[in-house]
Amino acid sequence: MTILIDRDHGMSSPALVPAEGDLARDHAGAELTIGLINNMPDPALKATERQFMKLLQAAAGPRRIRFHCFSLPSVKRSPEAKWHVESEYSDLADLKRQRFDGLIVTGAEPVAPELDQEPYWRDLTDLVDWARTNTRSTIWSCLAAHAAVLHLDGIARRRLPAKCHGIFDCEAVTGDPLTHALPAPLKVSHSRLNEIVESDLEQAGYQVLTRSALAGVDVFVRQYASRFVFFQGHPEYDALSLQREYLRDVGRYLVRERDNYPHLPVSYFDAATEEKLVRFEKQARHQRHPALSNELPALNLRADIAAGSAAAALFRNWLQYLGADADASVLAR
Template sequence: MTLLFDKHQLIVSPGPAPTQLGAAEKIGRRQDAQAALTIGLINNMPDSALQATERQFMRLLKAAGGNRRILLHCFSLPSVARSQPARSRIDGQYTDIADLGRLRIDGLIVTGAEPNAATLPEEPFWQDLIDVVDWAKANTRSTIWSCLAAHAAVLHLDGIERRRLDAKCSGVYDCIKVAGHWLTQDVP
């Protein structure tokens, strides 16, 4: 599988039209477009975890993608506070979040940021994050909300507030099927 860290593949405004493409070239381009999967990663993790988060998601996408070509666009919310070295990395290697709507994103992964405020709506990045939630709902096939981004999405979409526990709660949990649906038809 090919995983391309892609900052510059934007859909741009119309330019001069190329000369007629041959039939083989048209088919090749159509197959490339069908074979490639474009994933956006909005990486809002703290500076110390920025590169590790990129690597982890790249490894997961590569393992899951098989022979499929994946174009990965990394973004970061501008309202997440960054050190100068992290800001330089983001400016040099990430796609501007303003370009999110111009890209044809098939799937989106959104990570959380370090919480600082008492409630999520008080966070400096709250408005940017809920704008992403709304955009993803209307424009992607699938979105993975990770860490604090999951709490923000659940609060914004479902009105369910997060509550702090005495200890971190994570892991694999028992579950039961409560209704039949074609998506879960063969799931035990």
């Protein structure tokens, strides 16, 4: 899948992002080539494509972006999702035959007890090694971030006592260009069972850029020949992503695919919805049956989550970083 993204190219998406006019404009410059290595689980596969395309469109200003989609071949897929990847995505071997300014690498659904036992571990670590010297910058998201720091520096993620799930207020803790003009507070979606501890990152030479008092480290970086940017959260998530995950986990509880009823996402549903969901949880624990999912109440989100505006600003800064060398190359011609 290769798509040309510019401000005149309309793409429908549910992503929660600001209108085009709300973002500061860059001067037109050289075209950028961005690759998305989309390893998200099958139900989120197409949504992840749309979310990142919409974010790049909102962040790019007048700059044009050639956007290529890939997926690690070792990620297990349903027949339908496998057909989509094979018919719409570029072959991963093409990645090393082209020149990419930046990469975005998503996480994948864990299927093994340890990261280095995952069936996609070798493909993912090979990608880490290649990206270090063949991109200007690469973004590693969620599980991909955890896998990358384990491979690079032996930093093991730690299991959380409960899932970190919700919209969290983060703050910039450095004057790095990536955090320039970010909204305060920076509202970011997190959805994970594990974390990388800040002290472990600092000891290994990583720089933390944003953190949350409740969710811990959010964005951190390390400079190689490529600038590696790591997200523990999901700034790309659209307004309904956490809702879909929560309802999926409720469904898994009702069909006894998981033992524990999921916690409500933090700072996500409005107060009336939370009250309804607490009552539904009591009913589900008492009458655990798949058919009960038909009785879930209508869900309304808080009015102030606005995660997409923060993500668009963050990606605008990332594209400006990628574009600096590209613009210089154009001027030198």
